[in-house]
Amino acid sequence: MAARREQCAGSVDRFPEGVVRYLFRPPAAEAAGLLALPWHQPLKDWDPALLLEVPQRGISRHVVRFTVSEGRVYALKEIAEPLARHEYSLLAEFEAEGLPSVSVLGICIDRPDEQDAILVTRYLEYSMSYRYVFSGPRAAHAPDRLLDTLAQLLVRLHLAGVYWGDCSLSNTLFRRDAGAFTAYLVDAETAERYSTLSAGMRAYDVDLARERVGAELMDLQAGELLSPDIDPIEVADGLAGRYEALWDEVTREEVFRVDEQAYRVAERLQRINDLGFDVGEVELVTSPEGARLRVETRVSEPGQQRHELFRLTGLEVQENQARRLLNDLWSYRAFLEQRAGRPVPEAVAGRRWLAEVYQPVLDIVPAELAGRLEPAEVFHEVLEHRWFLSEQAGFDVGTWAAARSYVQHELPRTPAVMTTPSVIADRGTVTAPASD
Template sequence: MPLQITGALGDPDLIRLPWEVPLQDWPQYHLVDLPRGISRHVVRFARLSGKVYAIKEISERFAKREYQLLWDLARLDAPSVEPVAYVTGREEGLDAALITRHLQFSLPYRAVMSGTLRPDTLTRLLDALAVLLVRLHLNGFYWGDCSLSNTLFRRDAGAFAAYLVDAETGEMHPMISEGQRLGDIDIAHTNIFGEMLDLEAGGLLHPSIDPMDTAEDIVTRYHRLWDEITQSEIIEEVDWHRVEQRIRRLNLLGFDVAEMMVRRKVGTGRLIVRPKVVDSGHHQRRLLRLTGLDVEENQARRLLNDLDGYRVAKGLRHEDEAIVAHRWLAEVFQPTVEAIPAELRGKLEPAQLFHEILDHRWYLSEEAGSDVGLAEAVKSYVDNVLVHKPDEKALLPDEAPDEAADEAADEAADEAVQ
């Protein structure tokens, strides 16, 4: 069977990779070193045309299946890695391969740790994982192997946003059943308990963290969020403001309310209210609509807060929102990001940089007893904070592989096609 790459290929150079060689033996000039989580399969990151791809060796059946599931999730705008292609017809004895696009600024949970995983960091990771699992279930997706190891995390202001990275065991349904939903959370409980024990054995768990309590915590957080989103609420007719409070709580959790189902309970003066939640991203959508910035939910909330503050400070409360947003983007956001030295911009994505600068400005102003201004905050943040942070973007060298490496890659591609 000849080599075949199936998918939405945006880079023709993918055919040049040494598919006839086991992934673990690929030459280093094809690869880029990035943090990766624990996997039962061999996973490598390849660099092509300024882009980074994650490649996983897996059986042909599961490569095709996972590729399709990831596309289904992408169509539903669920938080997951982007599928690129799957490769079949490699040398005899070699598995197929699944190619996904590397999620920039994302980290496996072990890489999120700095020394020892502290309780507050773990809490934010569990919150992000609970939100991810709820979003998947709302879309009818049964994961079958929910764990921290099968998740990538991106910083989202003071929290994290979680993305599914392994859909090998997943199933897509028109609507998830109660049994599937409870089974998924039970698997998450077991997997996270094991991961905490592993961290504990390696001396990477804070002494105050109990593995079993952590496993129980993810279950509690999931059910609390699921109930907030899906349960009916009985209210008195005169307490209609509680409906608005419910919507606001859902918005703060990052979920939009498409419509409200309201019905009168027979024989009483009460109303039963159940919101219909279709997707997360209330603040993301507003910011994207106003500015074109596509960022995480908490980052969007923070940027919108700054935008609203700018509107008040400039006396623009009665001006069209889109016009104010354009001015804020040109006068505040873009100049702030561009003030970061070019060699340091890859450490964090622009929205996260802006959020952290706002935090730094607040702390400096508290110490000074007055507002220090954005320009001074940027300089202090760069000099005292940013230079000490690790890079969270895959920084790619400008130079291309040397000519010998190019020739070797060309020969390997020719042989593979033949």
């Protein structure tokens, strides 16, 4: 952690207590463009010209604002200094360990008039609040999908010894991931870290989440954003069952016959990997009565599929997206081998698929629609649309026909989410006004 003492914009006469302190994580140079902002002022009083409206933001009990600097979007949260320092430290740990959370940049402390500190985090591109998800065209499927991904987020945190204490839809951001969602922790001010969590602590954390989710869904219901067929309490009560089923799958001790051990061990490890978790130490104890398997499960980040796709193409995407893109890549490799009559190295297939399939599909998306979805999500949607059109036609319509149809008929119906490239094109870089 790097520390730097700076003087706020303006004269010392105007701001007698105008010295504040910034703490930034390496690389601290990223924060240079933020130093000229009016940190001596309460966030609620900042000039709107310095700020950015984020339409899909969630509800927060703190003052939260967004700004742009050097091509990046940042979230600024005003919060009591002890909580800010605690959250700053925890979010840094989470990022270093690959836990799904927002990325922290720094905090501003020692502000004039005993003001609260300001925590600075990087905006999570293509992310959505739960309210934004429920306002979209696929809102009818949102409750089950969001509850599934929220349960997975809790399991990931609990495996890492993190007691959240404030799990809710409001404190979570969601990103589309090949038809599903990936959840990210946003608010860690109440979180605590332990070597392991007891069953009681886990259950209490889940029960708190159930209460908060139920209240949030009832709020959506009151605002007529929830389908009349959805019972908020019934949905929220289902969170515990989803959590326990997933926790059992990735942590339970398994017993089987000795002669089954070879394939049963491999089968269990594959199931854990498929759920998005990694395997640490594996303990197998055999006796005349049978074999007992105990597996240490860890959070898998960035993930086997993501690693593989990045190795072959250089694309950085989410896990489900990577799985879908890899399947298409391997299909294209088989096509190349059939046409050439000889094996095609996987590295060659990766480069050719990127240049001849993936990028051309993205290139047909017009500029006005380019920010609606992540590029990898657009490609996934095109593959889904291809399957749908082929089912209707009774034959494979092909990727290009599907891409043209999708861009013409489906993508325009998808609400846009805020992304850094679109922000830069629209607003440029926000800078503080010159001092008097």
